[in-house]
Amino acid sequence: MNERPQHLSAEERRAATVKAVVDLAAEKNPAEITTTAIADRMGLTQGALFRHFPTKEAILEATMSWVGERLLVSVDKAAEGAASPAAALEAMFMTHIGFVAKHPGVPRMLFGELQRSDETLAKRMVQTMIRQYEQRLRRVMEAGKAQGELDAELDVDAAAVLFIGTIQGLVMQSLLAGKVSRIRREAPAVFAIYRRGIGAAQ
Protein backbone atom coordinates (compact mmCIF):
# COMPACT_ATOMS: atom_id res chain seq x y z
CA MET A 1 0.00 0.00 0.00
CA ASN A 2 2.65 2.55 0.99
CA GLU A 3 6.13 2.64 -0.40
CA ARG A 4 8.98 4.64 1.03
CA PRO A 5 8.32 8.33 0.54
CA GLN A 6 10.16 10.19 -2.14
CA HIS A 7 10.79 13.85 -2.45
CA LEU A 8 8.73 15.30 -5.25
CA SER A 9 8.34 18.86 -6.36
CA ALA A 10 5.14 20.56 -5.29
CA GLU A 11 3.74 20.32 -8.80
CA GLU A 12 4.52 16.64 -9.14
CA ARG A 13 3.07 16.00 -5.72
CA ARG A 14 -0.19 17.72 -6.62
CA ALA A 15 -0.45 15.67 -9.79
CA ALA A 16 0.27 12.48 -7.86
CA THR A 17 -2.46 13.41 -5.39
CA VAL A 18 -5.05 13.80 -8.11
CA LYS A 19 -4.04 10.47 -9.57
CA ALA A 20 -4.34 8.83 -6.17
CA VAL A 21 -7.86 10.20 -5.73
CA VAL A 22 -8.96 8.99 -9.16
CA ASP A 23 -7.49 5.56 -8.45
CA LEU A 24 -9.08 5.33 -5.02
CA ALA A 25 -12.48 6.28 -6.39
CA ALA A 26 -12.27 3.26 -8.66
CA GLU A 27 -11.92 0.96 -5.69
CA LYS A 28 -14.08 2.39 -2.97
CA ASN A 29 -16.99 4.67 -2.30
CA PRO A 30 -15.84 8.21 -3.13
CA ALA A 31 -17.52 9.36 0.07
CA GLU A 32 -15.07 7.20 2.00
CA ILE A 33 -11.96 8.74 0.47
CA THR A 34 -10.29 10.35 3.45
CA THR A 35 -7.11 12.38 3.46
CA THR A 36 -5.52 9.50 5.33
CA ALA A 37 -6.51 7.09 2.57
CA ILE A 38 -5.05 9.38 -0.07
CA ALA A 39 -1.81 9.82 1.85
CA ASP A 40 -1.50 6.07 2.49
CA ARG A 41 -1.91 5.39 -1.19
CA MET A 42 0.91 7.79 -1.97
CA GLY A 43 3.21 6.49 0.75
CA LEU A 44 3.00 9.78 2.56
CA THR A 45 1.82 10.96 5.94
CA GLN A 46 -1.61 12.53 6.11
CA GLY A 47 -0.35 15.94 7.20
CA ALA A 48 1.95 16.22 4.19
CA LEU A 49 -1.03 16.64 1.89
CA PHE A 50 -1.80 19.96 3.51
CA ARG A 51 1.58 21.28 2.40
CA HIS A 52 0.21 21.22 -1.13
CA PHE A 53 -3.50 21.82 -0.69
CA PRO A 54 -5.11 24.18 1.81
CA THR A 55 -8.14 21.96 2.33
CA LYS A 56 -9.53 18.62 1.28
CA GLU A 57 -12.00 20.56 -0.85
CA ALA A 58 -9.07 21.92 -2.84
CA ILE A 59 -7.93 18.37 -3.55
CA LEU A 60 -11.37 17.55 -4.91
CA GLU A 61 -11.39 20.72 -6.99
CA ALA A 62 -8.05 19.83 -8.54
CA THR A 63 -9.37 16.36 -9.29
CA MET A 64 -12.54 17.67 -10.91
CA SER A 65 -10.46 20.01 -13.00
CA TRP A 66 -8.26 17.15 -14.16
CA VAL A 67 -11.27 15.01 -14.99
CA GLY A 68 -13.11 17.77 -16.82
CA GLU A 69 -10.20 18.64 -19.04
CA ARG A 70 -9.24 15.09 -19.90
CA LEU A 71 -12.77 13.96 -20.60
CA LEU A 72 -13.87 16.92 -22.69
CA VAL A 73 -10.65 17.01 -24.67
CA SER A 74 -10.71 13.35 -25.55
CA VAL A 75 -14.38 13.44 -26.43
CA ASP A 76 -13.82 16.51 -28.61
CA LYS A 77 -10.98 14.82 -30.38
CA ALA A 78 -13.10 11.77 -31.05
CA ALA A 79 -15.89 13.91 -32.52
CA GLU A 80 -13.50 15.84 -34.75
CA GLY A 81 -12.29 12.81 -36.63
CA ALA A 82 -15.79 11.56 -37.43
CA ALA A 83 -17.23 11.54 -40.92
CA SER A 84 -20.78 12.58 -39.98
CA PRO A 85 -22.77 13.82 -36.99
CA ALA A 86 -24.07 10.35 -36.20
CA ALA A 87 -20.55 8.95 -36.45
CA ALA A 88 -19.38 11.76 -34.19
CA LEU A 89 -21.97 10.82 -31.57
CA GLU A 90 -20.91 7.22 -31.69
CA ALA A 91 -17.24 8.17 -31.42
CA MET A 92 -18.01 10.43 -28.46
CA PHE A 93 -19.95 7.67 -26.80
CA MET A 94 -17.28 5.04 -27.26
CA THR A 95 -14.53 7.40 -26.18
CA HIS A 96 -16.49 8.29 -23.08
CA ILE A 97 -17.03 4.61 -22.32
CA GLY A 98 -13.34 3.99 -22.83
CA PHE A 99 -12.50 6.78 -20.42
CA VAL A 100 -14.90 5.41 -17.84
CA ALA A 101 -13.55 1.88 -18.26
CA LYS A 102 -10.06 3.22 -17.69
CA HIS A 103 -11.08 5.39 -14.74
CA PRO A 104 -14.10 3.70 -13.19
CA GLY A 105 -14.07 6.03 -10.23
CA VAL A 106 -14.74 9.11 -12.32
CA PRO A 107 -18.48 8.80 -12.93
CA ARG A 108 -19.00 7.88 -9.30
CA MET A 109 -17.15 10.94 -8.15
CA LEU A 110 -19.09 13.19 -10.49
CA PHE A 111 -22.40 11.80 -9.33
CA GLY A 112 -21.33 11.95 -5.72
CA GLU A 113 -20.25 15.53 -6.11
CA LEU A 114 -23.60 16.46 -7.65
CA GLN A 115 -25.39 14.98 -4.67
CA ARG A 116 -23.70 17.21 -2.13
CA SER A 117 -26.05 19.58 -0.44
CA ASP A 118 -23.57 22.39 0.10
CA GLU A 119 -22.69 24.57 -2.87
CA THR A 120 -19.01 23.79 -3.20
CA LEU A 121 -16.72 24.92 -5.99
CA ALA A 122 -16.06 21.31 -6.91
CA LYS A 123 -19.77 20.75 -7.33
CA ARG A 124 -20.16 23.80 -9.50
CA MET A 125 -17.24 22.62 -11.63
CA VAL A 126 -19.03 19.36 -12.28
CA GLN A 127 -22.23 21.15 -13.18
CA THR A 128 -20.39 23.39 -15.60
CA MET A 129 -18.61 20.45 -17.16
CA ILE A 130 -21.78 18.49 -17.78
CA ARG A 131 -23.49 21.53 -19.24
CA GLN A 132 -20.57 22.02 -21.64
CA TYR A 133 -20.79 18.37 -22.56
CA GLU A 134 -24.52 18.69 -23.26
CA GLN A 135 -23.91 21.76 -25.36
CA ARG A 136 -21.47 19.85 -27.54
CA LEU A 137 -23.98 17.04 -27.88
CA ARG A 138 -26.76 19.40 -28.90
CA ARG A 139 -24.56 21.04 -31.50
CA VAL A 140 -23.68 17.73 -33.12
CA MET A 141 -27.28 16.63 -33.03
CA GLU A 142 -28.55 19.80 -34.64
CA ALA A 143 -26.07 19.19 -37.43
CA GLY A 144 -27.36 15.66 -37.74
CA LYS A 145 -30.92 16.89 -37.99
CA ALA A 146 -29.99 19.49 -40.59
CA GLN A 147 -28.40 16.97 -42.90
CA GLY A 148 -31.18 14.44 -42.45
CA GLU A 149 -29.14 11.82 -40.67
CA LEU A 150 -31.12 12.23 -37.46
CA ASP A 151 -34.85 12.48 -36.96
CA ALA A 152 -36.06 15.93 -38.02
CA GLU A 153 -38.45 16.02 -35.08
CA LEU A 154 -35.77 15.08 -32.54
CA ASP A 155 -35.89 16.90 -29.20
CA VAL A 156 -32.18 17.55 -28.79
CA ASP A 157 -32.47 18.50 -25.12
CA ALA A 158 -34.10 15.20 -24.32
CA ALA A 159 -31.62 13.37 -26.54
CA ALA A 160 -28.70 14.91 -24.67
CA VAL A 161 -30.19 13.88 -21.35
CA LEU A 162 -30.64 10.37 -22.64
CA PHE A 163 -27.11 10.22 -24.05
CA ILE A 164 -25.70 10.85 -20.60
CA GLY A 165 -28.26 8.57 -19.01
CA THR A 166 -27.18 5.82 -21.35
CA ILE A 167 -23.68 6.02 -19.96
CA GLN A 168 -25.00 6.30 -16.43
CA GLY A 169 -27.03 3.14 -16.94
CA LEU A 170 -23.92 1.27 -18.01
CA VAL A 171 -22.04 2.58 -15.00
CA MET A 172 -24.84 1.38 -12.75
CA GLN A 173 -24.64 -2.01 -14.40
CA SER A 174 -20.93 -2.21 -13.68
CA LEU A 175 -21.63 -1.38 -10.04
CA LEU A 176 -24.25 -4.10 -9.94
CA ALA A 177 -21.93 -6.68 -11.40
CA GLY A 178 -18.95 -5.44 -9.43
CA LYS A 179 -16.74 -5.45 -12.48
CA VAL A 180 -15.96 -2.79 -15.00
CA SER A 181 -15.13 -5.09 -17.85
CA ARG A 182 -18.80 -5.59 -18.71
CA ILE A 183 -19.27 -1.94 -19.51
CA ARG A 184 -17.13 -2.13 -22.64
CA ARG A 185 -18.79 -5.29 -23.83
CA GLU A 186 -22.34 -4.06 -23.36
CA ALA A 187 -21.83 -0.53 -24.61
CA PRO A 188 -22.31 -1.18 -28.37
CA ALA A 189 -25.69 -2.88 -27.95
CA VAL A 190 -26.97 -0.15 -25.69
CA PHE A 191 -25.77 2.57 -28.01
CA ALA A 192 -27.39 0.82 -30.95
CA ILE A 193 -30.80 1.23 -29.34
CA TYR A 194 -30.10 4.86 -28.59
CA ARG A 195 -28.90 5.42 -32.15
CA ARG A 196 -32.11 3.93 -33.46
CA GLY A 197 -34.14 6.20 -31.20
CA ILE A 198 -32.64 9.38 -32.57
CA GLY A 199 -32.11 8.35 -36.18
CA ALA A 200 -34.14 9.43 -39.18
CA ALA A 201 -37.10 7.22 -40.07
CA GLN A 202 -36.29 4.50 -42.61
Next chain:
Amino acid sequence: MNERPQHLSAEERRAATVKAVVDLAAEKNPAEITTTAIADRMGLTQGALFRHFPTKEAILEATMSWVGERLLVSVDKAAEGAASPAAALEAMFMTHIGFVAKHPGVPRMLFGELQRSDETLAKRMVQTMIRQYEQRLRRVMEAGKAQGELDAELDVDAAAVLFIGTIQGLVMQSLLAGKVSRIRREAPAVFAIYRRGIGAAQ
Protein backbone atom coordinates in the same frame (compact mmCIF):
# COMPACT_ATOMS: atom_id res chain seq x y z
CA MET B 1 -37.34 20.82 12.72
CA ASN B 2 -38.13 18.92 15.92
CA GLU B 3 -41.52 18.81 17.59
CA ARG B 4 -42.19 17.58 21.07
CA PRO B 5 -41.55 13.87 21.30
CA GLN B 6 -44.48 11.52 21.40
CA HIS B 7 -44.61 7.99 22.56
CA LEU B 8 -45.05 5.66 19.65
CA SER B 9 -45.17 1.91 19.53
CA ALA B 10 -42.02 0.23 18.34
CA GLU B 11 -43.59 -0.61 15.02
CA GLU B 12 -44.82 2.92 14.41
CA ARG B 13 -41.46 4.30 15.43
CA ARG B 14 -39.65 2.08 12.96
CA ALA B 15 -41.98 3.17 10.19
CA ALA B 16 -41.49 6.81 11.13
CA THR B 17 -37.73 6.28 11.04
CA VAL B 18 -37.82 4.92 7.51
CA LYS B 19 -39.97 7.83 6.41
CA ALA B 20 -37.53 10.27 8.00
CA VAL B 21 -34.62 8.69 6.12
CA VAL B 22 -36.46 8.84 2.79
CA ASP B 23 -37.37 12.47 3.41
CA LEU B 24 -33.86 13.43 4.44
CA ALA B 25 -32.37 11.79 1.37
CA ALA B 26 -34.49 14.09 -0.74
CA GLU B 27 -32.87 17.14 0.82
CA LYS B 28 -29.26 16.22 1.41
CA ASN B 29 -26.53 13.90 0.37
CA PRO B 30 -27.49 10.41 1.56
CA ALA B 31 -23.92 9.97 2.73
CA GLU B 32 -24.46 12.83 5.16
CA ILE B 33 -27.53 11.31 6.80
CA THR B 34 -26.38 10.76 10.36
CA THR B 35 -28.33 9.15 13.16
CA THR B 36 -28.48 12.58 14.79
CA ALA B 37 -30.05 14.06 11.68
CA ILE B 38 -32.65 11.29 11.59
CA ALA B 39 -33.47 11.72 15.27
CA ASP B 40 -33.72 15.51 14.93
CA ARG B 41 -36.11 15.14 12.07
CA MET B 42 -38.33 12.93 14.20
CA GLY B 43 -38.13 15.13 17.25
CA LEU B 44 -36.28 12.46 19.15
CA THR B 45 -32.92 12.11 20.82
CA GLN B 46 -30.28 10.25 18.93
CA GLY B 47 -29.97 7.46 21.47
CA ALA B 48 -33.68 6.63 21.18
CA LEU B 49 -33.15 5.30 17.66
CA PHE B 50 -31.08 2.48 19.02
CA ARG B 51 -34.06 1.22 21.02
CA HIS B 52 -35.60 0.20 17.72
CA PHE B 53 -32.63 -0.60 15.52
CA PRO B 54 -29.46 -2.34 16.64
CA THR B 55 -27.26 -0.40 14.22
CA LYS B 56 -27.48 2.33 11.63
CA GLU B 57 -27.04 -0.38 9.01
CA ALA B 58 -30.33 -1.88 10.19
CA ILE B 59 -32.05 1.44 9.61
CA LEU B 60 -30.74 1.49 6.05
CA GLU B 61 -31.83 -2.09 5.52
CA ALA B 62 -35.35 -1.29 6.66
CA THR B 63 -35.38 1.69 4.33
CA MET B 64 -34.20 -0.34 1.36
CA SER B 65 -36.84 -2.93 2.10
CA TRP B 66 -39.53 -0.23 2.18
CA VAL B 67 -38.31 1.26 -1.07
CA GLY B 68 -38.02 -2.06 -2.83
CA GLU B 69 -41.53 -3.16 -1.97
CA ARG B 70 -43.22 0.13 -2.76
CA LEU B 71 -41.42 0.64 -6.03
CA LEU B 72 -41.80 -2.86 -7.39
CA VAL B 73 -45.45 -3.12 -6.35
CA SER B 74 -46.45 0.19 -7.90
CA VAL B 75 -44.55 -0.56 -11.09
CA ASP B 76 -46.12 -4.00 -11.29
CA LYS B 77 -49.57 -2.54 -10.83
CA ALA B 78 -48.93 -0.02 -13.59
CA ALA B 79 -47.83 -2.77 -15.97
CA GLU B 80 -50.85 -4.93 -15.20
CA GLY B 81 -53.37 -2.36 -16.33
CA ALA B 82 -51.69 -1.77 -19.67
CA ALA B 83 -53.21 -2.83 -22.98
CA SER B 84 -49.98 -3.97 -24.62
CA PRO B 85 -46.32 -4.61 -23.81
CA ALA B 86 -45.26 -1.21 -25.13
CA ALA B 87 -48.02 0.45 -23.14
CA ALA B 88 -46.88 -1.52 -20.11
CA LEU B 89 -43.33 -0.23 -20.52
CA GLU B 90 -44.55 3.32 -20.78
CA ALA B 91 -46.77 2.89 -17.72
CA MET B 92 -43.86 1.41 -15.77
CA PHE B 93 -41.66 4.27 -16.81
CA MET B 94 -44.13 6.96 -15.88
CA THR B 95 -44.97 5.28 -12.59
CA HIS B 96 -41.30 5.02 -11.77
CA ILE B 97 -40.80 8.69 -12.63
CA GLY B 98 -43.78 9.57 -10.47
CA PHE B 99 -42.30 7.62 -7.59
CA VAL B 100 -38.97 9.35 -8.00
CA ALA B 101 -40.61 12.76 -8.21
CA LYS B 102 -42.46 12.02 -5.00
CA HIS B 103 -39.38 10.59 -3.27
CA PRO B 104 -36.39 12.27 -4.87
CA GLY B 105 -34.02 10.82 -2.33
CA VAL B 106 -34.69 7.26 -3.35
CA PRO B 107 -32.58 6.96 -6.51
CA ARG B 108 -29.75 8.76 -4.77
CA MET B 109 -29.83 6.32 -1.90
CA LEU B 110 -29.92 3.33 -4.22
CA PHE B 111 -26.96 4.59 -6.19
CA GLY B 112 -25.11 5.52 -3.03
CA GLU B 113 -25.73 2.10 -1.59
CA LEU B 114 -24.41 0.43 -4.76
CA GLN B 115 -21.21 2.43 -4.48
CA ARG B 116 -20.31 1.14 -1.05
CA SER B 117 -17.18 -0.96 -1.02
CA ASP B 118 -18.18 -3.22 1.85
CA GLU B 119 -20.65 -5.99 1.12
CA THR B 120 -23.51 -4.93 3.35
CA LEU B 121 -26.96 -6.46 3.47
CA ALA B 122 -28.50 -3.18 2.39
CA LYS B 123 -26.30 -3.17 -0.69
CA ARG B 124 -27.25 -6.71 -1.56
CA MET B 125 -30.91 -5.82 -1.16
CA VAL B 126 -30.53 -3.05 -3.72
CA GLN B 127 -28.74 -5.37 -6.13
CA THR B 128 -31.50 -7.93 -5.79
CA MET B 129 -34.20 -5.32 -6.29
CA ILE B 130 -32.69 -3.95 -9.47
CA ARG B 131 -32.21 -7.45 -10.85
CA GLN B 132 -35.86 -8.22 -10.18
CA TYR B 133 -36.79 -4.99 -11.88
CA GLU B 134 -34.71 -5.89 -14.93
CA GLN B 135 -36.28 -9.31 -15.05
CA ARG B 136 -39.76 -7.78 -15.20
CA LEU B 137 -38.59 -5.46 -17.97
CA ARG B 138 -37.14 -8.30 -19.98
CA ARG B 139 -40.32 -10.31 -19.68
CA VAL B 140 -42.48 -7.45 -20.95
CA MET B 141 -40.05 -6.78 -23.76
CA GLU B 142 -39.97 -10.39 -24.88
CA ALA B 143 -43.76 -10.27 -25.06
CA GLY B 144 -43.51 -7.09 -27.11
CA LYS B 145 -41.09 -8.75 -29.51
CA ALA B 146 -43.32 -11.81 -29.84
CA GLN B 147 -46.35 -9.83 -30.84
CA GLY B 148 -44.41 -7.58 -33.21
CA GLU B 149 -44.83 -4.37 -31.27
CA LEU B 150 -41.12 -4.16 -30.52
CA ASP B 151 -38.15 -4.69 -32.81
CA ALA B 152 -37.71 -8.40 -33.47
CA GLU B 153 -33.94 -8.01 -33.25
CA LEU B 154 -34.06 -6.13 -29.94
CA ASP B 155 -31.38 -7.01 -27.39
CA VAL B 156 -33.56 -7.11 -24.27
CA ASP B 157 -30.63 -7.08 -21.87
CA ALA B 158 -29.29 -3.89 -23.38
CA ALA B 159 -32.79 -2.45 -23.52
CA ALA B 160 -33.28 -3.11 -19.81
CA VAL B 161 -30.00 -1.40 -19.00
CA LEU B 162 -31.01 1.57 -21.11
CA PHE B 163 -34.46 1.73 -19.51
CA ILE B 164 -32.89 2.18 -16.09
CA GLY B 165 -30.25 4.51 -17.50
CA THR B 166 -32.99 6.66 -18.97
CA ILE B 167 -34.38 7.22 -15.50
CA GLN B 168 -30.90 7.71 -14.10
CA GLY B 169 -30.24 10.39 -16.69
CA LEU B 170 -33.35 12.26 -15.66
CA VAL B 171 -32.34 12.00 -12.02
CA MET B 172 -28.95 13.41 -12.89
CA GLN B 173 -30.64 16.26 -14.69
CA SER B 174 -32.71 17.07 -11.62
CA LEU B 175 -29.54 17.13 -9.55
CA LEU B 176 -27.96 19.47 -12.07
CA ALA B 177 -30.91 21.84 -12.02
CA GLY B 178 -31.40 21.48 -8.30
CA LYS B 179 -35.10 20.96 -8.68
CA VAL B 180 -37.14 17.82 -9.07
CA SER B 181 -40.05 19.38 -10.94
CA ARG B 182 -38.17 19.21 -14.23
CA ILE B 183 -38.00 15.46 -14.14
CA ARG B 184 -41.75 15.06 -14.66
CA ARG B 185 -41.82 17.59 -17.46
CA GLU B 186 -38.88 16.12 -19.36
CA ALA B 187 -39.74 12.48 -18.89
CA PRO B 188 -42.16 12.07 -21.82
CA ALA B 189 -39.75 13.44 -24.42
CA VAL B 190 -36.92 11.26 -23.16
CA PHE B 191 -39.11 8.18 -23.09
CA ALA B 192 -40.31 8.91 -26.61
CA ILE B 193 -36.76 8.55 -27.90
CA TYR B 194 -36.28 5.36 -25.97
CA ARG B 195 -39.58 4.01 -27.27
CA ARG B 196 -38.51 4.72 -30.80
CA GLY B 197 -35.23 2.92 -30.19
CA ILE B 198 -36.88 -0.32 -29.18
CA GLY B 199 -39.96 -0.21 -31.41
CA ALA B 200 -40.61 -2.25 -34.53
CA ALA B 201 -39.46 -0.67 -37.78
CA GLN B 202 -42.14 1.39 -39.54
Next chain:
DNA sequence: TATGCTAGTAATAACTTACTCACTTCATGG
Protein backbone atom coordinates in the same frame (compact mmCIF):
# COMPACT_ATOMS: atom_id res chain seq x y z
C1' DT C 1 30.91 22.77 1.85
C1' DA C 2 27.75 25.84 4.17
C1' DT C 3 23.17 27.97 3.75
C1' DG C 4 18.57 28.59 2.83
C1' DC C 5 14.46 26.67 1.17
C1' DT C 6 11.09 23.18 0.33
C1' DA C 7 8.99 18.67 1.35
C1' DG C 8 7.81 15.48 4.74
C1' DT C 9 6.98 13.78 9.71
C1' DA C 10 4.50 12.90 13.75
C1' DA C 11 1.95 14.39 17.37
C1' DT C 12 -2.15 16.51 18.47
C1' DA C 13 -6.15 19.77 18.57
C1' DA C 14 -10.93 20.24 17.54
C1' DC C 15 -14.70 18.14 16.01
C1' DT C 16 -18.08 14.46 14.37
C1' DT C 17 -19.70 9.89 14.28
C1' DA C 18 -22.13 5.53 15.82
C1' DC C 19 -23.28 3.36 19.74
C1' DT C 20 -24.12 2.53 25.20
C1' DC C 21 -26.41 2.83 29.48
C1' DA C 22 -28.25 4.33 33.98
C1' DC C 23 -32.08 6.73 34.68
C1' DT C 24 -36.88 8.86 33.78
C1' DT C 25 -41.43 9.22 31.69
C1' DC C 26 -45.40 7.25 29.77
C1' DA C 27 -49.49 4.38 29.04
C1' DT C 28 -52.08 0.60 29.91
C1' DG C 29 -54.15 -3.71 32.02
C1' DG C 30 -55.16 -5.94 36.46
Next chain:
DNA sequence: CCATGAAGTGAGTAAGTTATTACTAGCATA
Protein backbone atom coordinates in the same frame (compact mmCIF):
# COMPACT_ATOMS: atom_id res chain seq x y z
C1' DC D 1 -55.02 3.74 40.72
C1' DC D 2 -50.85 1.95 40.49
C1' DA D 3 -47.26 -1.58 38.98
C1' DT D 4 -44.81 -2.78 35.25
C1' DG D 5 -42.72 -2.92 30.97
C1' DA D 6 -41.82 -0.27 27.02
C1' DA D 7 -40.26 4.23 25.01
C1' DG D 8 -37.39 8.07 25.53
C1' DT D 9 -33.50 10.98 27.72
C1' DG D 10 -29.04 12.76 27.96
C1' DA D 11 -24.49 12.23 29.26
C1' DG D 12 -20.86 9.65 27.94
C1' DT D 13 -17.22 6.79 25.03
C1' DA D 14 -14.24 5.17 21.46
C1' DA D 15 -13.01 5.61 17.00
C1' DG D 16 -12.25 8.33 13.16
C1' DT D 17 -12.29 12.90 10.63
C1' DT D 18 -9.80 17.36 8.83
C1' DA D 19 -6.46 20.54 9.81
C1' DT D 20 -2.30 22.66 12.47
C1' DT D 21 2.41 22.93 13.77
C1' DA D 22 7.08 22.35 15.81
C1' DC D 23 10.50 19.89 14.03
C1' DT D 24 13.57 17.18 10.59
C1' DA D 25 15.41 15.53 6.15
C1' DG D 26 16.79 16.36 1.64
C1' DC D 27 18.01 19.20 -2.32
C1' DA D 28 20.13 23.12 -4.93
C1' DT D 29 23.27 26.56 -5.42
C1' DA D 30 26.33 30.31 -4.12
